[in-house]
Structure formats: C-alpha cells, structure tokens
Amino acid sequence: MATIKRYPWISHFLGSPTGYVVHLQKGAVRHQGVGQAFWFRPASSVLSEVPVDDQELPTLFHAITRDHQDVSVQANVTYRFVDPVSVASRLDFALQQAGPATSGGKEQVTTIIGQLCQSHAIDHIATTTLAQSLEHGVSELRNLLTEALSADTRLVSTGIEILGVQVLAVRPESEVERALQTPVREQLQAEADRAVYERRAVAVERERTISENEMASQIELASRREHLVAQEGANARREAEEQAAAGLIQANAEAERRGIGATAEANRIRLVGEAEAAREAAAMEAYRGMDQATLLALAVREAAGSLPNIGNLTVTPDLLSGALAGLIREPGAAATGGK
Template structure:
C-alpha cells in the first residue's frame, strides 16, 4: 500500500513493491513503475496505483439445466494486470489523498469477469441435464471458462491476464440435493443392514458350530466313559474270574494237602496200631511163658501207675499172712478159686 505524506504546497509519495503507480501531471506521465518515490503537487497531479500481484476473484451464480433444474456454480478466477497503463486508462484505480486506492477498479474487474463466467456457464449448463451437470459439470466448466476468459478480447485489451479458473462446485437446490442423496443413502443403509445381517448370520453360524463342537465333545466323552465303564467291568470280571480260579486252585491245593495229611495221619495211625499190636502180641507172648507171681507183680505195678497218691498204707497181719500164703501156694489151687481173677491171690479181711 502506497504512503502519501502531505506538506504545504507539496506531497511525497512512497510506493509499494506490488503497486504500479502512474503519476500524471496536466495529462503528461511524470512517474510510473513499481516502488516509486517522488514529490508532487496535489493541485496539478493525478495518481493511479494498479496492483501487479495475482488477484483472486470468487464468484457464485445460478444456471438452469436442460431439464429445468436450478443449479448453483461456485468458481474462483485467478488473474493479474499485465498492462497496468492500459488498466489505469480504462479502469478507476485512482489514489485517494490518504494513499488508499478506490474500490471502483476492483469492482469493475469483478463485474466484467463474473458476467463473462456466468454467460459461458449458463450456455454450457443449459445444454446438459441435471445428472450430467452434477456428474461432469465441474471439469467441463473449468475447461470452458479457462479457454473463454483467456481468449476474451475485452480482457486482453484492458490488460487483464487470466491465470486460471477453478470450478469448486456445481450443486442443485437443497431439496433436490436431498432427493438425489436419498437413493444413495438408502443403498448405503441397505449395505449397512446387509453387513449387520451377514455379521449376525456369521455369529449364529459360529455359535452353531461351537454348539456342535460342544455336543460332539460331550458325545465323545460319553463314548469314552462308556468304553471306560465297559473296560472297568471287564477288568472287574476278569479279576473276579482270576480270584475265583485262584481260590479254586487254593481250595484244591488245601483239599489235596488235607487229603495228603489225612492219608499220612492214617498211615501213621496204621503204623502205630500195627506197632502197638505187634508190641502187645510180643508182650502177650512174653506173658504167656511167665509164672503167676511175676504176672501178679507186673499187674500191681501197672495198677499202681494209675492209682491216686496214697499217703498212709496200713497193712494188717491178716493181709500180710494172706499175701504171703498166696505167694507160696501153688498156682493150680489159686486158679481154681472162684470169684478171683487169674493170677491174683485170695485175701481175707
């Protein structure tokens, strides 16, 4: 932005690096260029400052499609003043006394470029339907407006150079836009619902698979338990059979042992009986040849072994005389006495 300092009868101008200043004094150019600094007389001087940097011009306008639908076009035009002298001679960029430029020149440029963009865009959109405009309107309008503005004779003669055109959006009315969005939204919602249903179906399928696996595991465990019970029963039966066979063998062995013991005992008794009988026979054979007195003495000895203990024994003369008489009496007379066993003398009390 340029700076003007006022003094009595004179003023000083200090330009900016992006402003092209033109100093006219009485219709003659005294100073021009970028970054100028000079003194001038306000009463006889006219100053104009044209910006030489890139300018951005946003524009918004409406158009009607072939199917009678209203669409809004939002665009942005980038331009610059390539010939500041021509621009200053045809547009109002005069400086005010304080150094600020008027807005008339910029407004004129905005009007010219906006009308050109709108006229070309309306012609293009009027030949297309709403669907076509929304589908490829941005790219087609960008190409059309760039070529049309760059080739416009008025802009070239004025010294305005179009650097580029950007079409930002081509949008229908709000209710039409919502109506157009509805099928897509419904389709997206349907896709979302389908995804939810598929996820639920997958979850149900996985749950069913898990349940089947659990059931199969339970069946497998039950089968294994059945096999285990059967094996345990078979083992118990086999153990009982083996125990019964062992008990039977033990019983047979015990019976055989008892039979052998009984046979051995019977043989022993038989041998003892035979030995006893032989001994008795031998004893009787010996007794047969003994006299009566000797047999009587032996009988008393055997009887004495089985008699109770006798602490006192009284022998009277009668008993002694009888015994002595019996000892010296012949055996024949003694045997003939009735009531006395054989070999025992008769005694009197």
C-alpha cells in the same frame, strides 16, 4: 502497501513490491513502476496504484437447467493485471490523500468477471438437464469459462489476464439434493444391511461348525468311554476268572494237601494202632504165664507212672501190717491153690 508522507506544499511517495504506481502530473506520466519512491506536489499530481500480484475472485450464482431445476454454481477465478497503465486509465485505482488506494477498481473488476462467468454458465446450463449438469457440469463449466474469459475482448483491452478458473461445485436445491441422495443412501444402507446379514450368517455358520465340532468331540469321547468301560469290564472279568482259576487251583491243592495229610495221618494212626495192638498182644502174651503177684506188682508200677508226684509218704503201722499180711497170705494162698 504504498505510503505517502505529507509535508507543507510537497509529499513523498514510497511504493510497495506488489503495487504498480502511475504518477500523472498535468496529464503527463512522470513516474510509473513497482517499488517507486519520489516527491510530488499534491495540488498538481494524480497517483494510481494497480496491484500486480495474482488476485483471487470467488463467485457464486444460480442457473436454471433445461428441465427447470435451479442449481448453484461455485467458482473461483484467478487473474492478474498485466497492463497496469491501461488498467489505471480505465479503472479507478486512484490513491486517496490518506494513502491507500480506493476499492472502486477491484469492485469493477469483480463485477465484470462475475457477470461474464454468470452469463456463460447460465447459457450453458440452460442447454443441459439436471442430471447432466451434476454429472459433467464441473468439468464442462471449467473449460467453458476458462476459454470465454481468456478470449473476452473487454478483459484483454483492459489489461486483465485470466490465469485459471476453478469450478468448485454444481449443486441443486437442498430438497432436490436430498431426493437425489435418497436412492444412493438406500443402496448404501442396503449394502450395509447385506454386509450385516452376511456377517451374521458367517457368524451363525461358524457357531454351527463349532457346535458340530463340539458334538463330534463329545461323540468321540463317549465312544472312547464306551470302549474304555468295555475294556475295563473285560479286564475285570478276566481278572475275576484268573482269580477264580487261581482259587480253584489253590483249593484243589489244599484239598489234595489235606487228603494227603489225612491219608498220612490215617496210615500213621493205623500203623500206631497196629503197633499198639501188637505191643498189647505181645504184653498179654508175656503176662499170660505170670502169677498174680507179679501182675499186681506190674499194675502198681504202671499206676505209679500215672499218679502225681508225691512229696512225702507217711507209712503207718496199720498200713504196713496190712500190706505185710497180704504178702504173707498170698504165697500161702497160692500154694493152697496149687495143690
């Protein structure tokens, strides 16, 4: 931004790197260019500063399509002042006494470019339908406005160069836009619902597969359990049969052993009986020729072997006399009987 320092009867101007200054004194150009610094008399000087950097001009306007639909066009125009002297001579970029330039020049440029953009865009949109404007309007308007503004004689003669035009949006009214968005939204919602249904179907299919796998596993486990029970029953039955066979064999062996033992015992008893009988017979045969006293003595001896032990024996005179008397009588009696 240029600065002006005022002194009595004279002032000093210091320009900026983006401002092209034109110093006119009594109608003649005394100084011009970028970044100028000079002294001047305010009473006889006119200063104009034209920006030489790129300028951005956003614009927004409405147009009517062929099917009587209102659309809004949002665009941005980039331009530059390539001939600052011509611009300063045709537009108001004069510096005030305080220093900064007036805004009249920029407002004039904004009005000129905005009206040109609106005029060409309205003419073009009036030949298209709403669907065509929304589908191809951005690219067509960008090319159209770039060519029209670049070739406009007023801008060229003024020293304004159009660097580029960007059409940002072509939009219908809000109600129409919502109505146009409804089918797409419905389609997107339908796609979303379809995706949800497919996801649910996949989940159900997976659950069914899992259930079938679990059921198959349970059936397999039940079958294996059945085989296990059958095998255990067969094993138990076989074990019982083996135990029964073993018991039978043991019982037979025990019976045979007992039979053998009984036979042996019977044979032993028989042999012992026969031996006892033979001994008794032999004894009786031996006793047959003995006298009564001898037999009595043997009987007493046999009985004495069966009696309990006698610690002390008291022989009285009566007992002794009786036994002696019997002994004395026995021989006599034996003799008498012999006779």
